Amino acid sequence: MDTESTYSGYSYYSSHSKKSHRQGSLLFFRERTRERHKSPRNKDGRGSEKSVTIQPPTGEPLLGNDSTRTEEVQDDNWGETTTAITGTSEHSISQEDIARISKDMEDSVGLDCKRYLGLTVASFLGLLVFLTPIAFILLPPILWRDELEPCGTICEGLFISMAFKLLILLIGTWALFFRKRRADMPRVFVFRALLLVLIFLFVVSYWLFYGVRILDSRDRNYQGIVQYAVSLVDALLFIHYLAIVLLELRQLQPMFTLQVVRSTDGESRFYSLGHLSIQRAALVVLENYYKDFTIYNPNLLTASKFRAAKHMAGLKVYNVDGPSNNATGQSRAMIAAAARRRDSSHNELYYEEAEHERRVKKRKARLVVAVEEAFIHIQRLQAEEQQKAPGEVMDPREAAQAIFPSMARALQKYLRITRQQNYHSMESILQHLAFCITNGMTPKAFLERYLSAGPTLQYDKDRWLSTQWRLVSDEAVTNGLRDGIVFVLKCLDFSLVVNVKKIPFIILSEEFIDPKSHKFVLRLQSETSV
């Protein structure tokens, strides 16, 4: 490739295939703001001259507009370029970013109180519950030691058993309840609240009994008191068992299948869940969304909107019969006329798509060849050879930087034609390349990430575009799942429509086939001459 030897960066420019004659220009990477209409693009570098053009990153205004950059030289081909929808530049903030930042700030302040309230209530209750049996056995000796009957080995045995049961309870509660919160739910988690109320009532009733029957009357039978405390601990262990069953085990058996459809491109997945409330089911869906659905790419959706707009744009309704306010009649007439109109937009679409596919395949072929050639040059140095290495020894990052320029242009062109250029910055590409080199991956393995869109988790966090979701549902979100429920998870750019279907009741019956009964005959039609 002619221009690659002097590359030190990675450029974004919009007219592509005609610039193969560029020589020796220093190019660098810049992303632009979202624009949905053709605008005169300003280009970097110049054509066909052996000159070096350095473009310092200019501080762009808020809602950065490209057309205000006047110090750039216009390219020969700027009129032929197509506008691509781009992300935000590193130096400007778009409207969307502002909205997002402000939303983040206000949400994080408001909900903290709610979060911590639940946590403090639960931990206070837990502490109370844990200290209660200890208090039960410690209070009598403190208050009326002299009158207490001495209690020998039996009590000591009970003390030991109570200590171990408390330890088990402590470990179990820690394992079950003290886990990092995964999400903020809109409503209180019903089962947990019920369990807390149950524990509270339970402990209060025990204290009541203790206070009235033992403290007031100064019961002498210490063994009875210790046994009472041990029975409290046993009951707490059983409540813990109940908590495990209600909170963890009940939803393990799959009862429903959820169909999740993304509203913008119809991509859908199915998940199996057990008995969960709607908000918990939504949480499961969202956690799986980030790993299963391909990343949302708004650039891929614009074409269909343009077509739809063009289709209806050409029709006008004129009222010939005088003023009549027949709005529905007019709209129906328009729809009918639009349907009958013989336009060739389907033809355009077909040829456009065929052409686009051809171009994508061509660029992909160039990219694959470029990457394979680049990878050939890298060789892993064995440990013994490291001392007597002939050339310079590089670590993975340097090796990546060394071979990157030879494939940069092909990769950039491919990303642009598949409209993924916003999701891969030069830094991320270099990192991935270093990663692949370190782990000895083939060029195909390196390319796989760019050839097909991956799930959202694969990309940088700032590309995820939203972690704030709203749950829209007809029913209360703490209701359990039922067959036929539909709820919607909305984020800023798109929504996920979830349809709940029940797994059918399966009737499975048995049939025994004796292995000896597998017998076969040959059916022929033979002909014999007589």
Place this chain on the structure above:
Amino acid sequence: MSYIPGQPVTAVVVIEIHKLRQGENLILGFSIGGGIDQDPSQNPFSEDKTDKGIYVTRVSEGGPAEIAGLQIGDKIMQVNGWDMTMVTHDQARKRLTKRSEEVVRLLVTRQSLQKAVQQSMLS
């Protein structure tokens, strides 16, 4: 043939074949196909594809069968009084090639005959 099991067949032909001696063997000059151990659906001559009877699949030129008037596609019902509608292929071959018999009398049905009889009955 439009042969309904249990109902009498309306048109049968009696064919008497005199076996020809060829060296060691006595030949009749035709080939048979079918039998209860064979696959009836592959029979090209039968009208009812579940018919497992013995059919004449080939008649050699100038052989004793052709001289006696046997035609291709005939279904053989009896050979010398022995029933041929429910026999295996091998049993049929044996009944036809008994060395002790020089002459065999075949009872044969033919589709064309059957149709002709039916037409004459209707008209």
